[in-house]
Amino acid sequence: MTRVVEADICIIGSGISAAMVAEHVAEDRVARIVVVEAGGEVPPLAARYALRQRFLDYGETPWPKDHIEELTATGPLQSRSMCVGGLAMHWGGVTPRFSPEDFRLQTLYGVHADWPIGYDDLDPFYQEAEVRLGVAGEQGPPELDPRGKPFPMPALPLTYNLALLKDWAANAGIPMWSQPSAKNSIPYHGRAQCCRNDTCFPICPVGAKYSPDFTWNALRKSRRVELVTRTLVRRLIPAAGSTRIERAVGISLDDRAVPIEFRAKTFVLAGGYVWSSYLLLLSQSSRFPNGVANSSGLVGKYLTGHRNVQAFVKLPMQLYPGINEQHSLVTKKFMRPAKGDFYLRHDLRIWESTVGAEPRLRDDSGGLLLGDGLLTDWQRRAERGTARVRAYYDVLPDQESAVALDASKRTPWGDPLPKLTFRDSPASIEARGPTEERIKSLFAELARAGKGEILRTMVDAFQDHPAGGCRMGHDPTTSVTDGYGRTHDHENLFVVGAPTCVSGSCANATLTFSALSLRSAAMIAEAFPHRTRPPRNT
Amino acid sequence: MRKMSRKTFIGSLAALGGGPADLLLARLNIPGRPLDPASLRAIGRVVLPSALGAPGVDRVVASFLMWVRNYHTGAEVLHGYGTAELTSTPEMPVRRWAGQLHDLDEVARATHGKPFTRLTVEARETLIRNALKDQRVQVVTVPVEAEHVIAALVSHFVSSAEARDLCYGAVIGKERCRPLGTGPNRPPRRTS
Numbered sequence: 001m002t003r004v005v006e007a008d009i010c011i012i013g014s015g016i017s018a019a020m021v022a023e024h025v026a027e028d029r030v031a032r033i034v035v036v037e038a039g040g041e042v043p044p045l046a047a048r049y050a051l052r053q054r055f056l057d058y059g060e061t062p063w064p065k066d067h068i069e070e071l072t073a074t075g076p077l078q079s080r081s082m083c084v085g086g087l088a089m090h091w092g093g094v095t096p097r098f099s100p101e102d103f104r105l106q107t108l109y110g111v112h113a114d115w116p117i118g119y120d121d122l123d124p125f126y127q128e129a130e131v132r133l134g135v136a137g138e139q140g141p142p143e144l145d146p147r148g149k150p151f152p153m154p155a156l157p158l159t160y161n162l163a164l165l166k167d168w169a170a171n172a173g174i175p176m177w178s179q180p181s182a183k184n185s186i187p188y189h190g191r192a193q194c195c196r197n198d199t200c201f202p203i204c205p206v207g208a209k210y211s212p213d214f215t216w217n218a219l220r221k222s223r224r225v226e227l228v229t230r231t232l233v234r235r236l237i238p239a240a241g242s243t244r245i246e247r248a249v250g251i252s253l254d255d256r257a258v259p260i261e262f263r264a265k266t267f268v269l270a271g272g273y274v275w276s277s278y279l280l281l282l283s284q285s286s287r288f289p290n291g292v293a294n295s296s297g298l299v300g301k302y303l304t305g306h307r308n309v310q311a312f313v314k315l316p317m318q319l320y321p322g323i324n325e326q327h328s329l330v331t332k333k334f335m336r337p338a339k340g341d342f343y344l345r346h347d348l349r350i351w352e353s354t355v356g357a358e359p360r361l362r363d364d365s366g367g368l369l370l371g372d373g374l375l376t377d378w379q380r381r382a383e384r385g386t387a388r389v390r391a392y393y394d395v396l397p398d399q400e401s402a403v404a405l406d407a408s409k410r411t412p413w414g415d416p417l418p419k420l421t422f423r424d425s426p427a428s429i430e431a432r433g434p435t436e437e438r439i440k441s442l443f444a445e446l447a448r449a450g451k452g453e454i455l456r457t458m459v460d461a462f463q464d465h466p467a468g469g470c471r472m473g474h475d476p477t478t479s480v481t482d483g484y485g486r487t488h489d490h491e492n493l494f495v496v497g498a499p500t501c502v503s504g505s506c507a508n509a510t511l512t513f514s515a516l517s518l519r520s521a522a523m524i525a526e527a528f529p530h531r532t533r534p535p536r537n538t
Numbered sequence: 539m540r541k542m543s544r545k546t547f548i549g550s551l552a553a554l555g556g557g558p559a560d561l562l563l564a565r566l567n568i569p570g571r572p573l574d575p576a577s578l579r580a581i582g583r584v585v586l587p588s589a590l591g592a593p594g595v596d597r598v599v600a601s602f603l604m605w606v607r608n609y610h611t612g613a614e615v616l617h618g619y620g621t622a623e624l625t626s627t628p629e630m631p632v633r634r635w636a637g638q639l640h641d642l643d644e645v646a647r648a649t650h651g652k653p654f655t656r657l658t659v660e661a662r663e664t665l666i667r668n669a670l671k672d673q674r675v676q677v678v679t680v681p682v683e684a685e686h687v688i689a690a691l692v693s694h695f696v697s698s699a700e701a702r703d704l705c706y707g708a709v710i711g712k713e714r715c716r717p718l719g720t721g722p723n724r725p726p727r728r729t730s
Contacts (some may be wrong), residue, residue, distance in 0.1 A: 054613075056713060058604060058627060059680055061616040067624070076621040156718070164720030168650055185718065195715035202616055206715065225709040319723050322702050322712030359696040359705070361675045361689060368675070374692070375587040378705045 002259045003252075005228065007034035008528060010248055010264035012233050012279065014039075015086025016510060017497025017517035018270035019212035023132060023519035025106075026224035028526040033225045035216075036262060037107060038068060038232040038253065038275075039083035042213055042397045049205040052197075062203040063089055068253065070411050071232075073274055074405075075420030077506065078466050085212040086272065088510065090202040092326060093182040093209040095135050095511035097126050099335040101345070102505045105396075111427055111450030112396040113342050115502045116474045116483035122515050123148045125522070129514035130180075133210040134188040137180030144332040153185045156194065159323040161352040165387050166329055168315065169350060176329035177348065182210040182511075187212075196324040230254050234415060236267065236283040236292050238490065245292070245493045251413060266524055269470075269495045270517070273303065277469035278402045278418045293470070293487035293495070298480050300404055302471050303422055304397040304504035309439040312355040315452040319385025321354045326330035334391070334442075336508060344438055346393035347507045353388040356455045357381045386455065389446060391439045393461055393504040398423040403487040413524035422463050465509035466503035485520035496520045512519055562676045573632060575603060577639045578691060580655040585665045585692055589704060606632060609682065621714055628682060635687035657703050 009025065011018045013036040022033055042063060043051055051062035068078035081087045088498050100119035105112045123146075130137070138155035139145060157180035158166060162178075169176045182195045183204075190472045194208040207214065219225040230253045239246035248262040266503065269276045277300040281291040291299055329350045359378040361369055368375050406419035424432065436459055447454050473479025476488035485500050487493045497513040500520075505512070582595040591600065615625045624699055639654075646654035654662065668689065675689040679698055684690035695701050699712045708725040 055616060058609060058613065058682075059615050060610070060613045060627065063616075064614050067617070072622045074622075079619055080617045080624060145660075158722050159719075160722045160724045194718050196718055197715045198713050209545070320706050320708055322710040325726060327713075358665055359677050359692075359701070361677055361692060368670055370585045370663065370666065372588050374585070375589070375705065378696075379707075382705055402581050459558050464619070 002261050003072055004261045004263060005460075006032070007033055007226075007262065007264040008032045009034070009266045009268060009524065010262045011035045011268040011270055012215065012248060013037065013086065013270035013272065013275065014084050014212065014227060014229075014435065015270060015272060015497075016088035016091075016212050017209070017272075017513055018086075018216040018268070019088075020129065020132060020514050020517040021268055021270065021496055021521040021524065022219055022225050023215050024518055024523045025127070025528070026219055026222075026360075028531055029525045030531055031528040034262060034264070035225055035227045036231050036233055036250070037084050037227060037229045037505040038071065039066065039081075039086075040230050042066065042089055043085050045205075045207050045213075047231075048203055052199050052203045052205045054472075055199065055203065057110040062239075068232075070310060071417075073418040074406055074409065075418075076466075077274065077420060078272075078464075079121055080330075082275075087215065090212050091211075091510055092201040092508075094508040095130070095133065095137070095180045095182050096330060096332075096347070096507040097145075097147070097180075097269070097515075098122075098507060099332055102503060106329060106434060109337065109343050112425065113473070113502055114156075116472055116479070117519075119146070121483070122519065125518040125532050126511065126514040128518045129511055130134070132215075132518075133182040133511070133514060134184055134191070135180050135182050135511070136185035136194075138178040140177045140330075140332060141175055146335065151180065153188060154251060156181055156183060156185050156324075156327055157350070158329075159196075159327065161321065161323055161407050162327065162329055162350075162420070163317045164317050164319065164385070165352070168317070168387070168450045169329065169446070170305045172446050174331055174333055174348065174446070176348075178326045179330040179349065180511075181327070184208040193511070196327070198322070198325050200326045212487050214536055226445050228260075231260055233262070234413070236269075236493065237285075237378050238277065238287065238292060238429050245490050254465045256413060261529050265493045266313075266494065266518070266527060268524065269493065269499075270497060271499075272418065273469050273498045274403050274418055274467045276495050278405070279471070280495075281403075282415055293489045293493060295489050296480060298399070298471065298478070300402045300469050300482060301399050302468045302502070303401040303403060303420065303463075303466060304395065304398045304468040305422070305466040306392040306500060306504050306506045307393055307463055308392045308460050309443075309457065310388060310460070311440070311447075312353055312455040313387045313389060313443065313447045313452045314356050314448070315385050315387055317385045317450075318383065319352050321352045321357070321386070323352065325352055327351075339410040342434055343396075344393065344431065344436075345426065345506050346391040347438060348389065348391050348442075351388040351390075353386040355383075355388065356386045365517055377449050383479070384452075387452075389443055392464065392508075393435050393439065393441070394428075394503070394506045396425040396426075396428040396503060397468060398425045401468070422466075463504070464506060465497040465498075467504050467513070468523060470495040470499035471502045472500045473502070483519075484523040485516065486523065494520050494524060495523055572641050573603060573606060573636050573687070574643075575599060576655045577643065578602065578687075580657075580662055581639075581642075581660055581666065581688055582691065584666055585688055586695055587704060598695050598698075599691070601698075602691050605681070605694055606630065628683050631684075635684075635690060638669070638687045642666070645669070 008031040066083040136153040137151035233250040401423040405416040470480040
């Protein structure tokens with residue numbers, strides 16, 4: 001017999017985008033919110049110190065069983081994580097905004113497509129996201145880093161190492177500042193101050209870094225949200241004679257024999273860049289042979305992200321790596337491209353590093369280093385500091401950069417699994433070589449400015465912070481959702497966060513996913529009455 | 539009764555020195571031929587920096603043995619970004635490592651007529667250098683991947699906050715919870 005769960009709002013997925021939507025709506029509106037998560041619960045904060053130690057000592061995951069064995073994908077999957085809190089349980093907590101240019105690439109540079117919203121539309125929701133997550137940040141030069149309100153927390157202080165590296169970059173003509181991060185520079189929202197123990201990724205043992213479980217814990221405690229875990233939604237079902245989504249049907253992963261059905265006024269798809277499109281595609285029927293929300297044929301298409309080039313630069317300065325290795329400097333100077341022969345935008349970040357100063361058991365000639373010989377060699381190699389420099393650069397997606405159903409690989413319950421293919425647009429293919437060379441030249445200039453040398457340079461082919469698959473737009477024939485994430489085809493179905501991105505920018509994208517979700521949440525909330533008094537907490 | 543921390547426990551064992559501490563530490567190892575603590579301490583005196591002193595070497599060896607003891611084969615490893623692959627921790631090569639300790643002792647007995655642990659530091663270093671002469675020993679970030687037990691011991695040590703501080707002559711305290719601080723201060727000098 002089918003188990004039926006009734007709700008006003010059914011959110012599918014429990015990652016950071018889902019948490020933003022649920023918190024925003026539950027705070028101010030009367031609505032029964034049910035969140036469906038395929039994965040299980042994560043270890044509580046109290047258990048994380050011990051889990052972190054196992055990670056440090058043995059490389060064990062601090063998030064055991066945070067995935068579902070049978071649910072995987074072919075292709076460059078960002079992460080297997082599927083659990084309460086999603087990928088943001090182990091994110092690095094880095095929260096730059098996109099730049100105003102990101103939303104107008106066609107208008108400004110004649111490439112790719114404009115978003116249906118501009119930076120100014122998103123600014124209030126960036127602010128809201130920064131407050132909800134708790135972002136510690138430093139205002140960059142306003143012309144590069146515009147913002148309507150100050151950060152809610154002072155910036156994470158620059159370490160001794162970063163202060164020296166900031167001067168080095170300044171000598172090269174590059175203004176840099178403390179990377180905005182969802183890490184508490186002061187105690188915030190009942191969570192501890194950062195103690196720079198340097199395992200932000202993959203686990204913060206003290207709760208100084210935001211992760212969605214904190215939001216879920218608070219919402220569940222206040223009884224404003226019900227979380228249904230270990231439950232996989234397999235299909236969205238439109239109502240007969242209507243385009244409204246009536247039901248989400250699925251299975252309990254702990255008892256697959258019992259079907260489960262969620263009925264709601266509004267459905268919110270918050271499954272990230274793979275699983276959101278995947279569910280829409282899976283929901284095909286005779287009425288919707290290409291899946292739901294897919295009259296444009298663009299569900300799953302235009303997957304986007306950014307590649308990076310990085311280098312390690314040896315510098316004639318004494319650094320002390322380990323003070324706060326995960327914190328960095330950032331600049332947006334290169335996110336506003338100069339007029340040139342090709343389109344190039346990138347960010348730039350600098351960290352302390354131990355590369356080139358590692359201890360070793362054999363010297364350059366192969367001689368064995370033991371005891372004091374090992375220490376002396378290590379100390380000599382550490383006399384000069386190393387900077388890690390990295391630039392994410394824009395990669396504009398081709399339409400066929402996509403998540404699709406792979407009928408040759410199926411789950412035990414018979415559904416095809418997703419297959420991911422990332423493909424650059426022709427313009428990006430053409431620009432890739434010159435882009436990477438230009439960034440390497442910048443690194444060389446930086447090294448020269450500090451009388452340093454480049455130890456090595458690497459190009460990472462993986463497109464980080466992947467997004468897209470349900471891109472937003474004004475035109476239903478060229479986009480899947482409107483600027484609020486509402487699908488063009490189904491008025492009560494929203495897709496939130498990463499999938500709605502039109503392009504992936506050249507900066508960490510989680511804050512933008514959160515801001516987009518909050519903008520969707522504001523629209524979703526309009527259908528429900530305001531709260532008139534605090535909820536009873538009985 | 540107050541619960542003894544892992545660090546205190548290891549420190550207490552190290553402070554006991556040989557005899558009962560060796561028996562206890564050896565029993566902490568996984569089944570099969572155990573890693574002999576005395577041999578490891580004798581090796582530690584050669585391959586670890588002298589600045590640690592004998593108690594420091596004993597502490598590192600005890601920490602290494604505890605690390606071996608607490609290892610779990612087949613534990614889920616952190617899954618990285620950009621791949622769907624899941625991996626688990628490999629089997630720890632304790633048999634091989636124990637055999638390498640045994641071999642050192644055999645050579646010591648054959649060439650000097652006494653066990654490895656009773657040789658002078660110089661004689662031990664000679665044997666160690668001979669043993670590693672043709673080995674691809676290197677510091678590894680994951681000690682379980684070390685080809686030789688000596689590389690595992692050294693790798694275990696150099697990955698520690700203590701070793702980092704020793705190298706830089708400063709109290710950096712990597713990966714430890716430390717006050718966030720308010721400004722870009724140089725880490726204080728390491729005094730001992």
